[in-house]
Amino acid sequence: MKAKRYHPFLMLFDAWKLAKNTFFLFLFLFVIKAGSHSIFIRYGRYLLLVGVGMAFIHIIIKWCTHKYVLDERSFHLYKGIFNKTERTIPYSKIQNVNRHTSLFHRIFHVTSISFETGITSDDAAVTFEVVSQSEAERMEGIVHQNEKDMPLSEGVEGKNDHNRVIHFQPTKRDIIKASFTSLSPLALIPLILTFYSNVDEVFNLKGKTEGVFSYIISSWWIVISVFVFLILVSVVFGMTRTFLKYGKYEISSDEDRIYINKGVLDKTAFSIAKEKVQAIQIEQSIIKRLFGLAEVKLTSAGSLSLGEETLEINSLYPFLPVQRAYEIISEILPAYEITHKMKRLPKKSLWIRYFTPSWIWIIATAALIYWKPALLGIEKAWWMLSAALLLLVIAARWLDFLHTKYILNNRFIQLQSGILATSLFLSKRDKVIEVKVSRNIFQKWLGLASIETINRAKPVQHNGIKDVPVEFAEVFYKWYMGRMREIEVEK
Known part of the structure; x- marks a missing residue:
């Protein structure tokens, strides 16, 4: 199968990025300091011109030597002149697909696309910074069809959108x-x-x-x-x-995948196979709680970056009404079950929070005693500041106790925590790759323990709560051991 060069507009795109990165240097050296005779300015101009020239040569050589091939099972990426290298990434390793169309891409009717894997390395993603819309559709169609074990040829076109169901569009x-x-x-x-x-x-x-x-x-x-x-x-x-x-946000799904599109000028698209969703997080800041809104995030093993940009597209619309957020989760991920009634921590968990030393308060109080700052003309105001900080610490721990909840529901685990903002974590047992149960000396006295789950993500996602009853910690550990009856090796 013959290897293809990348889109020729990739050279123009790289030149555009180079121009943006060097614009202010050119402005400073050739416009603002146009009349300067300083030796540093003069040599700075020479170095800048030489550097830009070498960068242009590198852009051309890069386009001439970098090629790719898509066969029925893998990406094959080639680069190098004398020392040639080949990188092969099976489609089965693809976790999610990110597409970004900036103003540059829209002007030239192209796009950029990144196929993210769960591998932790600099080469974890297969990224095409400039590609035609039809080629991007073809690539994405091949990857999606491969998930269904349907071999395709080079002539395959893009996916069919007729089976998609639109779940949300903002008014x-x-x-x-x-x-x-x-x-x-x-x-x-x-x-x-x-x-x-x-x-x-x-x-x-x-x-x-x-x-x-x-x-x-x-x-x-x-x-x-x-x-x-x-x-x-x-x-x-x-x-x-x-x-x-x-403005043009859209959440949709078909039988196998979830699709999120956003942006008016710069358009971004994200898609992930439903089976690749590792966990769900429902987050509420204090302002969102006041307005009855929530943000639902999907956790995946692939990163969410495209070139120099970091995407936030793994979030289902960040300002969903709480009830609608739960409904959308049920619609797009019917395999996930959310339990609305959760268990609270026992009262002894609040006492262990109160009596655990606060190093922030201790260090701040020591500093106040040493410097004894005056406040509003009150010379001995340091003790008032220390008392106010202690009250804040106590209030924060009380809110943390109030918002911490947990439950095991057959194959699912839900953990909620937070002080002013809250975060609800939901995952299936077969998506949890590791658990941890720990107890310090105070927890042993009171019959408490701390639990933690670990899920595949970039970076690896840790979730847990402290001071649950030790009986629940034991049930939690046995619950995880039941994973062996469900686990399937991911493709």
């Missing part, structure tokens, strides 16, 4: 709620400060804007007007930012 109301829940309007403030700082370093704006600032604060109505204007701009910015990120 305008969902977008508005998401923009405020995600605090997107506040993102404008650091952007303005960063932009001002960068421009000030070049054009020294600080001295030029002092008069404008003095004029603004000299009148109360101007201050109020500016404040209202900034709020409106922040709200519009937050809603626009949220729309561009989640």
Whole structure:
């Protein structure tokens, strides 16, 4: 089977990345310092030009020497001129598929696609940074069909979308709620400060804007007007930012796979075989809890990165109403069963939390005793600060006790923990690769133990709770041993 070169636009894409990475160096050396006769500036220009030239040569050589082949069972990747290497990745190792279409890709009607494996190494993914839409569909179709043990030839086209069921698409109301829940309007403030700082370093704006600032604060109505204007701009910015990120969000599935698509300008797509889902996490921040929202994340053994970008696409829509989140899990993953009624920790677990030393409070109190800082004119305020910190520690431990829950439901385990934010972990027994039960001296006195589960992910996912009854820890260990009757070797 003849090896194919990568898409020729890959050279243009690499050149575009090179231009972005060197833009500010060119701006500084050839524009801002255009009249400088410094030897460092002069040689800096030479080094930059030589470096860029060598990078361009490397881009061309890379395209000429890197090739690939897809046969019925594996990817075959080739590179090198004199020292040639070949890398083979079986389709059976693919955990999930990530596709990202940036503005560059949309202009040239191409896309990028990454096939993630569960291998922990720099070569864990098969990544095509530039590929035609039809070629990406063909590749993904071959990988998906291979999961069904159906050999395909080079002529296979993409997958059929007719069997997909759409489970969720955000409405305008969902977008508005998401923009405020995600605090997107506040993102404008650091952007303005960063932009001002960068421009000030070049054009020294600080001295030029002092008069404008003095004029603004000299009148109360101007201050109020500016404040209202900034709020409106922040709200519009937050809603626009949220729309561009989640405006075309879609969760869908077919018989075998889950598909998540998002993005208006930069489009990202994620797909994973249902059988490859290692666990589910339902997370609620304090703001999401107030609005009755939750984020559902799928844990997989493959990483979620594509080139230089890290994708967050493993999340089912991050601002789902709680009840809808549970419904979607049942729809797309009927093999997973969520138990709404869970067990709480015994009261003695709260006491062991209270009497466990808090090193944060101890160190902070020692520092306060040493420096004895004054607060609001009160010279001996250090003990008040220490007492306030102790109350915060006690409150945090009480909330941790309140939110910690657990249950074993036949083949499933559910663990919930958190203080202000909460996280519910759900996994099947055959997806748990290791468990751990431990007891310290205080837990032995009170008949308690700590349990932990380990699931395949990147990085490996650890979940556990402390101070469960020792009887439950024993049941938990026996429950895991029953895994041997269910375990199947993953393809």
